[in-house]
Amino acid sequence: MIPWLRPSSAHFDQVVRAYSSELFQYASWLCRDRHRAEDVLQEAFARAWKNWGQVEDESGRRSWLYTIVRNEFLRDTGRAKARMEEPEDDEPVDIADDIDFTCGVEIRDLLVQLPEKFLEPLLLQNLMGMSCEEIAAVMGLSGGATMTRLTRARMALHQLMHGATEPNATPAKPALRLVQTGGAK
Numbered sequence: 001m002i003p004w005l006r007p008s009s010a011h012f013d014q015v016v017r018a019y020s021s022e023l024f025q026y027a028s029w030l031c032r033d034r035h036r037a038e039d040v041l042q043e044a045f046a047r048a049w050k051n052w053g054q055v056e057d058e059s060g061r062r063s064w065l066y067t068i069v070r071n072e073f074l075r076d077t078g079r080a081k082a083r084m085e086e087p088e089d090d091e092p093v094d095i096a097d098d099i100d101f102t103c104g105v106e107i108r109d110l111l112v113q114l115p116e117k118f119l120e121p122l123l124l125q126n127l128m129g130m131s132c133e134e135i136a137a138v139m140g141l142s143g144g145a146t147m148t149r150l151t152r153a154r155m156a157l158h159q160l161m162h163g164a165t166e167p168n169a170t171p172a173k174p175a176l177r178l179v180q181t182g183g184a185k
Helices: 003-031 034-050 058-083 102-111 116-126 132-139 143-161
Strands: none
Touching: 003 034, 003 058, 034 058, 058 132, 102 116, 102 143, 116 132, 116 143, 132 143
């Protein structure tokens, strides 16, 4: 091996070991299929290796890897759509899900009702422990847009938990009534 590649290779291995588990969870959530998530993650790591030297800010490396996984998922989804045939109406379509959610079925049922644009940043923050800045970098949003999506996700989840049927519905405001209080005649 070329001597000047060794530190980069060792650093890459160290970072992959540190983040591979959480990146795999993220890819699994995106793909909803363990095998496809493995493929997406493998391709993401290959892309990361090719561009490893281009990252100057070490503190941004984690969000950079999440962005690569997300982009690889989107790239793979485009390829899958191009070669996918539509299933027959009478054919059941199975979506693999290896994660056991028996303890949180109610929460999962609520989360799947959230729009995708709200669900992804909420999961990145609460399950992956990312900051708003990291989520913004992963999703290609501004910090303000990320905070807005997180706030709206929490509001929609709150509404769902308290019986509202539409996640984007706003709570009904009481009608205003003008009341005259003994002032001018």
